[in-house]
Amino acid sequence: MVHFTADEKAAITSIWDKVDLEKVGGETLGRLLIVYPWTQRFFDKFGNLSSATAIMGNPRIRAHGKKVLTSLGLAVQNMDNLKETFAHLSELHCDKLHVDPENFKLLGNMLVIVLSSHLGKEFTVEVQAAWQKLVAAVANALSLKYH
Amino acid sequence: MVLSAEDKNNIRTVWSKIGGHGAEYGAEALGRMFVTYPTTKTYFPHFDVSHGSAQVKAHGAKVADALAKAASHLDDLPGTLSSLSDLHAHELRVDPVNFKLLSQCLLVTLANHHPADFTPAVHASLDKFLASVSTVLTSKYR
Numbered sequence: 001m002v003h004f005t006a007d008e009k010a011a012i013t014s015i016w017d018k019v020d021l022e023k024v025g026g027e028t029l030g031r032l033l034i035v036y037p038w039t040q041r042f043f044d045k046f047g048n049l050s051s052a053t054a055i056m057g058n059p060r061i062r063a064h065g066k067k068v069l070t071s072l073g074l075a076v077q078n079m080d081n082l083k084e085t086f087a088h089l090s091e092l093h094c095d096k097l098h099v100d101p102e103n104f105k106l107l108g109n110m111l112v113i114v115l116s117s118h119l120g121k122e123f124t125v126e127v128q129a130a131w132q133k134l135v136a137a138v139a140n141a142l143s144l145k146y147h
Numbered sequence: 148m149v150l151s152a153e154d155k156n157n158i159r160t161v162w163s164k165i166g167g168h169g170a171e172y173g174a175e176a177l178g179r180m181f182v183t184y185p186t187t188k189t190y191f192p193h194f195d196v197s198h199g200s201a202q203v204k205a206h207g208a209k210v211a212d213a214l215a216k217a218a219s220h221l222d223d224l225p226g227t228l229s230s231l232s233d234l235h236a237h238e239l240r241v242d243p244v245n246f247k248l249l250s251q252c253l254l255v256t257l258a259n260h261h262p263a264d265f266t267p268a269v270h271a272s273l274d275k276f277l278a279s280v281s282t283v284l285t286s287k288y289r
Contacts, residue, residue, distance in 0.1 A: 035271040052267045109251055117258035117265055125198070128255060129183040 002137040004079045004130075011130035015119060016076050024118065025069030026062035028111045030055050036106055042099060072111070075138045082141040090145035101143035108135025148282075150275060155221045157272035161257070162218040164264055169215055172256050174207025179252040187245055210249075217280050228283045236287035243288070246281035253277060 004012070033040050034052045046061060048054040055061060071089065078085040093099045112131050116123045150158070165172065180187050181196045181203075194202045213231060220227040235241055254273060258265045 031267050031270060034267040035274050052271075056267060112251070113254050113258050113270070116255045117262040120259060120262070123255075123259055125179050125182045128179055128252075132183045132251075 001083065002133070002140075004133070007126070008130040008133060009079060011124075011127045012076060012079070012134055015115065015122060015127060016073070018119070018122075019069070019115070021069045021073070022062060022066040024111075024114055025065030025067070027056070027065070028107065028114045029065035029068060030058070030061055031114065032107055032110045033061070035110070039103060039106065042097065042103075068107070069111075072135075072138065075134060075141075079134070079137075082137055083144060086138065086141040087145060090142050093142055094146040101139065101146065104139035104142050105136070108132075108139050111135060148275060148278060150221060150272075150279060153268070154272040154275055157269045158218050158221060158276045161261075161264065161269060161273060162215060164261060165215075165257075168260070169211035170204070170208035172207070172253075172260065173209070173211030173214075174204045176249065176252040176256045177203050177207050177210065179255060180249050183252065184245075184248045187248055190239070190241055190245070214253075214280065218276070221276075224279055224283045225286065228280065232284055232287050235284045240288075243281070243285045246277075246284065250274070250277035250281060 033043065033049060033055050040049050043049060043061070043064075046064070047058055049058065049061075071086075074085055075082060093101075109132075112128060112135060115131065116128065119127075178196075178198060181191075188196055194200065194206070196203060213228070217224055217227055225232070254270070254277070257273065258270070
């Protein structure tokens with residue numbers, strides 16, 4: 001199981017309060033669908049994804065991005081217990097949603113980039129490193145129930 | 148993967164916006180990479196990789212120059228990067244996975260310093276550019 005040091009936990013929580021779940025979540029998911037268009041395969045029923053503008057302005061994508069980021073918030077609060085925290089979501093993503101876990105890594109990297117673009121100087125090397133560790137750990141936790 | 152006309156335009160525009168900051172960003176990206184992905188340090192046992200290291204600064208400048216050269220020769224990346232390709236294949240032999248790690252840190256750095264220019268479309272073009280460069284640099288590995 002992944003262990004987060006006190007410094008890493010501090011680096012992670014230090015910026016979380018500033019994160020607007022809808023804005024950052026919506027932007028992260030939108031960018032995922034634009035930069036890696038094959039990820040759109042999971043969102044056929046989400047309406048207009050025909051252009052970057054359409055995607056970034058799509059309210060359903062925005063809402064879903066907020067949902068995803070809210071779950072990330074669960075991770076921030078349960079860094080010592082990610083496996084249990086994401087057990088149910090892992091089953092869901094395997095059995096119902098059929099999402100290749102590789103996509104969790106893509107989304108995690110995307111979130112880090114979006115945070116960097118919003119936070120500027122605050123997104124120090126240490127903050128990035130801690131967040132990359134967190135998103136990688138979440139991606140892994142979400143894959144544990146796959147079969 | 149093909150770079151469209153729009154991609155090429157985006158890439159050239161970004162590089163002109165980077166201006167003289169290339170070396171600085173190159174060094175920052177390397178610094179982020181060494182801390183975020185410690186395994187990447189195994190390729191630099193001869194370096195002082197600590198923050199502010201002169202060697203990292205110099206190497207960052209080298210990386211930035213190569214990317215700038217690639218950005219201005221988008222129609223012939225294999226030709227332009229041929230000798231770097233040889234170097235990485237026969238001497239450096241950096242495992243291909245590491246190019247993605249550096250690319251992530253380059254994107255984080257650019258997004259950090261140029262958030263307004265880092266639109267989703269530009270982001271996509273840059274991701275493709277870095278992936279293309281990585282492919283060329285690992286193309287002679289076997």
